[in-house]
Amino acid sequence: MKNKAPFILLTPGLILLIVFMFLPLVTIIWPTFYDGKLTFGSYLSFFQDNYNLSVFWRTLRVSLIVTLICILLGVPTAYYIARTSKKWRGLMMAMSLFPLLTNSVIRSFAWINILGTNGVINDFLMKLGIITEPIKMLYTDSAIVVGSVYLFLPLMIITLVGVIENIDLEMVEAAETLGANRLTAFMKVVLPLSLPGIIVGSILVFSGTLSAYTTPQLLGGNQNMMLSTFLYQNAMTLGNWQSAGVIALIMIVTTIIVMKLFNMIAAKFDKRGGEHA
Amino acid sequence: MTYVDLKDIRVSYDGKNNILKDLNLSIEKGELVSLLGPSGCGKTTTLRVIAGLIEPNDGDFVVDNKNLTRVPVHKRNFGMVFQSYALFPHLTVKENVGFGLKLRKEDKTTMNPKIQDILEVTGLAELGDRYPKQLSGGQRQRVALARALVIEPKLLLLDEPLSNLDAKLRVQMRIEIKRIQRKLGITSVFVTHDQEECFSISDRVAVMNNGIIEQFDTPEEIYNRPKTEFVARFIGFENFFNLTKQGEKTYTTSEGHMLKTSQSWDDTKLVATIRPDDINILPKGTEQDTNMIPGKVVVRTFLGKSYQYEVETNVGKILVNGPKETAYSSGEELLLQFPEEKLILV
Amino acid sequence: MRKQRGLSIISMLVFAFLIIPMIIIVVTSFGENPSIQFPIQGFTFDWYLNVFETNSLIQSFFLSIQISMIATILALLVGIPAAYALARYSVKGRDILKSFFLSPAMIPGVVIGYALFQFIVIQFQMPIFQGLLLGHFLISLPYIIRVVGSSLEQLDFSIEEVAWTLGCTRVRAFVKIVLPNIQAGIFASFMLAFINSFNNIPVSQFLSGPGVTALPTSLMNYIEYNYDPTVSALSVLLMVGTVILMYIIEKTLGLASIS
Ligand SMILES: Nc1ncnc2c1ncn2[C@@H]1O[C@H](COP(=O)(O)OP(=O)(O)O)[C@@H](O)[C@H]1O
Ligand SMILES: [Mg+2]
Numbered sequence: 001m002k003n004k005a006p007f008i009l010l011t012p013g014l015i016l017l018i019v020f021m022f023l024p025l026v027t028i029i030w031p032t033f034y035d036g037k038l039t040f041g042s043y044l045s046f047f048q049d050n051y052n053l054s055v056f057w058r059t060l061r062v063s064l065i066v067t068l069i070c071i072l073l074g075v076p077t078a079y080y081i082a083r084t085s086k087k088w089r090g091l092m093m094a095m096s097l098f099p100l101l102t103n104s105v106i107r108s109f110a111w112i113n114i115l116g117t118n119g120v121i122n123d124f125l126m127k128l129g130i131i132t133e134p135i136k137m138l139y140t141d142s143a144i145v146v147g148s149v150y151l152f153l154p155l156m157i158i159t160l161v162g163v164i165e166n167i168d169l170e171m172v173e174a175a176e177t178l179g180a181n182r183l184t185a186f187m188k189v190v191l192p193l194s195l196p197g198i199i200v201g202s203i204l205v206f207s208g209t210l211s212a213y214t215t216p217q218l219l220g221g222n223q224n225m226m227l228s229t230f231l232y233q234n235a236m237t238l239g240n241w242q243s244a245g246v247i248a249l250i251m252i253v254t255t256i257i258v259m260k261l262f263n264m265i266a267a268k269f270d271k272r273g274g275e276h277a
Numbered sequence: 278m279t280y281v282d283l284k285d286i287r288v289s290y291d292g293k294n295n296i297l298k299d300l301n302l303s304i305e306k307g308e309l310v311s312l313l314g315p316s317g318c319g320k321t322t323t324l325r326v327i328a329g330l331i332e333p334n335d336g337d338f339v340v341d342n343k344n345l346t347r348v349p350v351h352k353r354n355f356g357m358v359f360q361s362y363a364l365f366p367h368l369t370v371k372e373n374v375g376f377g378l379k380l381r382k383e384d385k386t387t388m389n390p391k392i393q394d395i396l397e398v399t400g401l402a403e404l405g406d407r408y409p410k411q412l413s414g415g416q417r418q419r420v421a422l423a424r425a426l427v428i429e430p431k432l433l434l435l436d437e438p439l440s441n442l443d444a445k446l447r448v449q450m451r452i453e454i455k456r457i458q459r460k461l462g463i464t465s466v467f468v469t470h471d472q473e474e475c476f477s478i479s480d481r482v483a484v485m486n487n488g489i490i491e492q493f494d495t496p497e498e499i500y501n502r503p504k505t506e507f508v509a510r511f512i513g514f515e516n517f518f519n520l521t522k523q524g525e526k527t528y529t530t531s532e533g534h535m536l537k538t539s540q541s542w543d544d545t546k547l548v549a550t551i552r553p554d555d556i557n558i559l560p561k562g563t564e565q566d567t568n569m570i571p572g573k574v575v576v577r578t579f580l581g582k583s584y585q586y587e588v589e590t591n592v593g594k595i596l597v598n599g600p601k602e603t604a605y606s607s608g609e610e611l612l613l614q615f616p617e618e619k620l621i622l623v
Numbered sequence: 624m625r626k627q628r629g630l631s632i633i634s635m636l637v638f639a640f641l642i643i644p645m646i647i648i649v650v651t652s653f654g655e656n657p658s659i660q661f662p663i664q665g666f667t668f669d670w671y672l673n674v675f676e677t678n679s680l681i682q683s684f685f686l687s688i689q690i691s692m693i694a695t696i697l698a699l700l701v702g703i704p705a706a707y708a709l710a711r712y713s714v715k716g717r718d719i720l721k722s723f724f725l726s727p728a729m730i731p732g733v734v735i736g737y738a739l740f741q742f743i744v745i746q747f748q749m750p751i752f753q754g755l756l757l758g759h760f761l762i763s764l765p766y767i768i769r770v771v772g773s774s775l776e777q778l779d780f781s782i783e784e785v786a787w788t789l790g791c792t793r794v795r796a797f798v799k800i801v802l803p804n805i806q807a808g809i810f811a812s813f814m815l816a817f818i819n820s821f822n823n824i825p826v827s828q829f830l831s832g833p834g835v836t837a838l839p840t841s842l843m844n845y846i847e848y849n850y851d852p853t854v855s856a857l858s859v860l861l862m863v864g865t866v867i868l869m870y871i872i873e874k875t876l877g878l879a880s881i882s
Contacts (some may be wrong), residue, residue: 001711005712006711006712006714006824007704007709008702008709009624009707009708010704010708010709010714011700011706012705013701013702013704013705013724013764014705014723016701016757016760017723017726017727017761018763019722020739020743020760020761021726021727021730021735021738021761024735024738024739024741024743025730025734025738026736027738027742027746028737028741029739030732043863045773063849073633073637073640076629076630076633076634077633077634077637077638080627080630080631080633080634081634081739083627085669090878092638093879093882094869094873094877094878095641095642096641097869097878097881097882098645098862098866098869099641099645101818101822101865101869102748102822102861102862102865103821103822103842103858103861104822104824104839104860105824105841105842105843105846106648106842106858106861109643109648109842109846109854109855109858110644110645110647110648110849110858111761112659112846113643113644113647113648113659113855114644114647118659118660119661120647120661123660123661123867125793146772150640150644153637153640153641154641157637158882161882162882176824177714178663182627206702207660207729207731210731211731211732211825212732212825212827213731213732213733213824213828214740214843216842217843218846226826226863228731228732228733229756231733231734231737232737232829233699235740235829236636236829237736239809241741242835244737248731248733248738250739251733251734252730252734253733254732255729255730255731256729259729262651306691328784328788329787330784330787330788346769350784350787350788351787351789351791351792352790353788354789354790356789357785357788359781359784359785360781361779361781363779363781363782363784363785364782365800365804366782367802367803367804370808376786376789377790380790380791380795381790423626424785424789425788428790436789441785455754465803488849506780596755619750
């Protein structure tokens, strides 16, 4: 039917998005394909450079490890929260939400204090005489992993609690009456039914780690670049806008591919059929 | 004298399928007309065209000799009651009811008595300061009605207003609606898919099917003389069989049984129908006469106030209700008598 | 509740992992030693005083409040009508439009930041402030679309239609009937968008210049050059702010509304 209302309502947002998001993206990405003629040269040479590759793989590796750790810690914790009494559940949700609402600079700073050369752990171990020299923990890949898990675990937990709360406890009991022990019941009933939540949580954690800037910057330092810090360095320190554009597109494409991949995994394992987020 | 007139209304949501197909309907002033029909036949769509919530693709909508087809909904001054009641959750009963008056810039001195009056008429006088959440289903229904009535609308539109109430309340509320409608003399269109509700409340009934009106008549006329097979089926006729015309009001079945009717039609080939309640059962051996067909009981079921039989005859399976006093068992043979004034041709 | 010892041990460890680093920050903010130490020696409020005497931090704080506030309000003004149109009408390509409106949340923040830096600052030579504002508008918009959108999807639009039949124009019915009934969603989305904008680093990092530096960027710069408990003190103050916001949300909407 002839109705102009939706058009009028959508237009301001569309214009702002096109002018201030879409066009700027084109501005940085177009030159990476075009220097007088259409070319993929920038991308080929990016992936031929060992250093670039090491940054790329580190980003994927760290994101994957962080996601796996978040699943391993998040699922049991979320299950525990979803099954405790209402009073405690509120407190636990608040405790998960609090870090999420706290500035990521503060959260990374917390780990500088803990992992640094004069940090809590080295201090403690030296006082006990277990070590004589401080161990290098800060400015390593592991520091990025720990910091990112710290950043994104709450997100996984909160996503999962929502899903697990909706699983009928009677189903677990039914499984137990059928002879499953508690662990089997958990593995065979709760886990498969939480899968959609795990997938959504994993997408959030993976893409979050992949594009996080603060953690690699503060905990990884200059030796352990991830794509986001690498982009910043190319754009702002080195003034290499061509490379920055290349990295930008690689980040976007990787994010999209990862999401599609996770959704495919979900579709494969989810026997109930249906789409995921 | 026609007050509301829908002329050749055509509506299509997707530009391909017509949901209303050149629908015509004329309503007189002060009348309560029902739109009756199965779900999906276009009742709500018709009502929304009247309300101005949908602009028809074709056709005209006239009220009181004024063409309103292109007049936007907020300028029509019709009251509408939705199936979900659509009460404003953030406003009290009084504020809900006063909402339309406030828009009409009425001042407090005329507005408050009007609100009070309508709350009394609808039995809500004590509940003015409650919020919709604090009301029962029946009370919400009344608020929706009061809100629609207080603006003194030219037309009252009700879309299945009783379908969310339990059975007892539904009967109570439909009497209430009828009473208020009579009292205020307001022309009303009432949408329902429940025939009992519809017959009890309406001055006239429009039976709809698939985007058209199949029959528009008084409830009695529709109940006794359905004009089409669809209408007959919809209002509880069960047994349908073919007849061939032999003479004035005289027909034969495919097997040659003679049937007389009180209706007279010109077509030579017709379908006859009759309600299970209207067939008389005669024991086997009664002398064969016109309007009688022999048959054999296939299944007997107990309905409480009567028995129902499925009887195998040579015009097909016939459903018959028989008195509790005599029970025929399955396999038993009997004669079915079709009273001529009860046999309907469609 | 039956005992599930394995589960509770893991969960307690997880919560310890989440909370202890924050506690360490709180404790170190009171230490007398000018380099961060744990456990602390002595007890002082000096670092808190220092926060208020560090101009760059205070200035950034107010800038961040200003940017996040304006950006979020702009996102509400643009986002609510769009969310309404997407929920209310069966517009062609509705899913694609919705994805487009949500897309700033899918694109890595550094990419948005860098693209805006190139476009606004380099190409059009506009002031950084505008760039920062637009960047924060972009990252706020998806929160509005998602949260307000889901309140609108739960709304029974017949209340709006009834208002029309009672004589309301479209705009008036929207203001008087629709808006009051999605209040909670609007408030929740405002809170979420504001907090996330206030905390955002990647976008702000590219759009910072003399006198125009968002608080997290300032904080980051500060950490890189001075490693002293002033950062701890400021962190504690911000955490107190977070707790206050969480308390407000819990009392008004319930925390569940934003998780
Ligand atoms: N907004 C709409 N868009 C597309 N099709 C619709 C819409 N509303 C109703 N229809 C279709 O129109 C037909 C008639 O619907 P409706 O008037 O609501 O029927 P009723 O009220 O008699 O149940 C149905 O087939 C329905 O699916
Ligand atoms: Mg309907």
